[in-house]
Amino acid sequence: MDVQLLTILIVAATFILYIGVAIWARAGSTSEFYVAGGGVPPLLNGMATAADWMSAASFLSMAGLISFMGYQGTQYLLGWTGGYVLLALLLAPYLRKFGKFTIPDFIGERYYSQTARLVALICALFVSFTYVVGQMKGVGVAFSRFLEVDFTTGIIIGAGIVFFYAVLGGMKGITYTQVAQYCVLIFAYLVPAIFISVLMVDNPIPQLGLGGKLEDGTYLLDKLDQVSRDLGFAEYTTSHKGKVDLFFVTAALMFGTAGLPHVIVRFFTVPKVRDARLSAGYALIFIAILYTTAPAIAGFARTNLLDTVNDKSYSEMPAWFSKWENTGLLKFEDKNGDGKIQYYNDQNLEFVTSVAGPKGWEGSELNVDADIIVLANPEIAKLPDWVVALVVAGGLAAALSTAAGLLLVIATSISHDLLKKWLKPNITEKNELRAARGTIAVAVVIAAYFGINPPGFVAQVVAWAFGLAAASFFPAIVLGIFYKRMNKEGAIAGMLTGLIFTGVYIIYFKYGAGTPGQYLFGISPEGIGTLGMLLNFAVSLSVCKYTAAPPENVQRLVEDIRIPAGAGGASDH
Amino acid sequence: MVAKEQGKRSQAILKYKIMSKKKLEEYWQKNLKLLTKLLVVWFVVSYGCAILFVDVLNKIQIGGYKLGFWFAQQGAIYVFVIIIFIYVRQMNKLDEEYGVSEE
Numbered sequence: 191m192d193v194q195l196l197t198i199l200i201v202a203a204t205f206i207l208y209i210g211v212a213i214w215a216r217a218g219s220t221s222e223f224y225v226a227g228g229g230v231p232p233l234l235n236g237m238a239t240a241a242d243w244m245s246a247a248s249f250l251s252m253a254g255l256i257s258f259m260g261y262q263g264t265q266y267l268l269g270w271t272g273g274y275v276l277l278a279l280l281l282a283p284y285l286r287k288f289g290k291f292t293i294p295d296f297i298g299e300r301y302y303s304q305t306a307r308l309v310a311l312i313c314a315l316f317v318s319f320t321y322v323v324g325q326m327k328g329v330g331v332a333f334s335r336f337l338e339v340d341f342t343t344g345i346i347i348g349a350g351i352v353f354f355y356a357v358l359g360g361m362k363g364i365t366y367t368q369v370a371q372y373c374v375l376i377f378a379y380l381v382p383a384i385f386i387s388v389l390m391v392d393n394p395i396p397q398l399g400l401g402g403k404l405e406d407g408t409y410l411l412d413k414l415d416q417v418s419r420d421l422g423f424a425e426y427t428t429s430h431k432g433k434v435d436l437f438f439v440t441a442a443l444m445f446g447t448a449g450l451p452h453v454i455v456r457f458f459t460v461p462k463v464r465d466a467r468l469s470a471g472y473a474l475i476f477i478a479i480l481y482t483t484a485p486a487i488a489g490f491a492r493t494n495l496l497d498t499v500n501d502k503s504y505s506e507m508p509a510w511f512s513k514w515e516n517t518g519l520l521k522f523e524d525k526n527g528d529g530k531i532q533y534y535n536d537q538n539l540e541f542v543t544s545v546a547g548p549k550g551w552e553g554s555e556l557n558v559d560a561d562i563i564v565l566a567n568p569e570i571a572k573l574p575d576w577v578v579a580l581v582v583a584g585g586l587a588a589a590l591s592t593a594a595g596l597l598l599v600i601a602t603s604i605s606h607d608l609l610k611k612w613l614k615p616n617i618t619e620k621n622e623l624r625a626a627r628g629t630i631a632v633a634v635v636i637a638a639y640f641g642i643n644p645p646g647f648v649a650q651v652v653a654w655a656f657g658l659a660a661a662s663f664f665p666a667i668v669l670g671i672f673y674k675r676m677n678k679e680g681a682i683a684g685m686l687t688g689l690i691f692t693g694v695y696i697i698y699f700k701y702g703a704g705t706p707g708q709y710l711f712g713i714s715p716e717g718i719g720t721l722g723m724l725l726n727f728a729v730s731l732s733v734c735k736y737t738a739a740p741p742e743n744v745q746r747l748v749e750d751i752r753i754p755a756g757a758g759g760a761s762d763h
Numbered sequence: 764m765v766a767k768e769q770g771k772r773s774q775a776i777l778k779y780k781i782m783s784k785k786k787l788e789e790y791w792q793k794n795l796k797l798l799t800k801l802l803v804v805w806f807v808v809s810y811g812c813a814i815l816f817v818d819v820l821n822k823i824q825i826g827g828y829k830l831g832f833w834f835a836q837q838g839a840i841y842v843f844v845i846i847i848f849i850y851v852r853q854m855n856k857l858d859e860e861y862g863v864s865e866e
Contacts, residue, residue, distance in 0.1 A: 467847070756862055
């Protein structure tokens with residue numbers, strides 16, 4: 191059986207599994223639709239959270255990025271895991287005790303203000319929307335690359351599947367489907383990693399394998415540093431750029447994670463406060479399994495790549511090389527016409543004049559797309575075809591699970607925060623549920639449309655989503671829980687400051703005239719959310735100091751959420 | 764549902780009022796103390812070991828790993844997991860001790 195057919199079969203089998211789970215777990219009430227009735231066991235919720243969290247980017251692109259960035263790739267590894275500590279310690283248990291459905295709900299009630307609710311609502315929608323469009327694009331890419339269906343058709347198939355189980359099952363359907371998707375994606379990620387680790391360093395645990403010895407007795411990482419230096423690249427394992435930006439980007443990703451609406455909402459779905467804490471722990475374990483494997487894949491792949499291609503003759507390249515050339519992810523251009531591949535750092539002027547020039551190298555001849563690292567891994571390691579098929583199914587699972595979680599946040603924001611809490615407070619539960627299903631349907635269609643015709647701002651999704659979440663939500667929620675005296679004037683002023691500052695900075699440097707030389711303290715737009723957050727805290731606290739304390743009942747609410755006892759099921763209002 | 768929910772809440776509030784306010788304050792202070800300790804560890808392993816002091820730690824090599832690099836791409840993540848589980852354990856104990864856990 192050829193790879194193509196095998197891939198179609200495995201992908202189809204996983205889709206049938208997801209649909210089956212969705213039919214079994216369909217939602218009957220708004221509470222089930224929004225937060226799975228608050229009845230998901232913590233272990234399963236941890237798994238679902240992990241699948242929700244790990245997007246197409248985590249699965250397909252992250253290892254590749256680290257592979258090219260080396261130590262600097264740390265910002266993703268720590269940034270996208272460390273936020274769970276903040277969630278477990280500072281947010282999840284209290285928000286679970288609060289017991290409503292959304293972040294705008296919390297902001298609106300804690301700050302007794304419809305304006306605050308609206309600001310939070312707009313942020314939540316914007317963040318979720320930029321994020322979901324990226325996922326849809328990921329689905330399209332996976333389909334078009336492997337199943338040789340057209341990009342648009344791929345997105346339509348993917349959107350159809352999400353449509354089916356999100357509309358039918360709401361959070362309940364999504365959660366249980368995500369559990370299945372987690373299993374598929376983690377299996378698909380680990381199998382090639384383990385094979386390669388055994389192959390290269392004879393250790394079945396990739397996390398240990400990265401620190402292992404190669405056949406010739408040298409440590410893999412030492413060799414990698416050595417080869418990198420020899421080709422004019424920076425050492426793989428050491429820091430070679432300023433620390434300020436790394437610090438700020440890592441922090442923006444961490445605090446942003448803790449403020450992302452589709453992550454926070456997961457902790458409304460467990461039965462108890464103690465489950466919310468535990469669930470964050472489980473989620474991080476499940477995420478850590480992938481996130482500690484990724485650097486191993488990155489290191490192995492980098493070593494493999496440099497070993498295989500450099501200064502070797504083009505005609506001797508293995509079969510996978512030409513296959514990936516066809517996809518355009520790998521490009522070779524024989525600049526000096528010697529029939530060999532020279533891959534080195536041609537931006538390093540000193541290296542170019544002292545080493546490359548005398549050898550007759552006329553520029554780096556290979557262009558490698560970061561995504562290839564995970565995708566081509568099974569082939570580079572000569573693994574069986576079913577592993578290749580599995581990786582495709584895993585990538586799709588990662589994209590679909592994240593898309594579904596985001597779409598639900600969008601639908602909830604509109605049907606619950608906008609309709610029920612703002613425009614039509616008297617709406618019946620039945621009609622609210624109908625509205626929720628309707629909005630999710632519309633959201634899927636819009637997301638699919640933008641997946642096919644992506645607007646320009648989507649490419650910067652990381653800077654936007656995390657920066658805004660860190661600069662707007664995180665301080666407002668944390669102060670709402672830990673500072674009883676915090677009032678609405680402070681919170682609104684803080685959120686707006688964080689939002690506007692971060693937004694303007696990103697727009698100026700990403701779309702405007704800004705150049706990296708003008709970065710404030712050397713902070714890139716990806717990291718500016720951290721500064722926005724600090725400003726938010728400062729403004730919130732100062733404004734609060736000169737305005738009236740919040741009313742008595744709000745202060746009692748704060749006292750109440752600080753104590754686990756008495757958390758009911760997520761309320762239906 | 765509204766009445767039921769409010770009933771539940773006021774019942775719970777009543778329960779705390781019976782517990783002395785001082786005790787609840789004590790519970791909260793202990794929680795904050797635990798939080799602070801764990802967040803210091805969180806900060807030290809991630810921003811300290813993995814970023815600010817990575818060059819110093821990289822001088823130490825354990826197996827094939829430079830220590831700073833290991834913290835950055837492996838170790839800090841393990842510590843994050845441990846921090847959460849310590850918090851879960853300690854808070855469950857604290858909840859029991861002050862009688863505020865959910866039955």
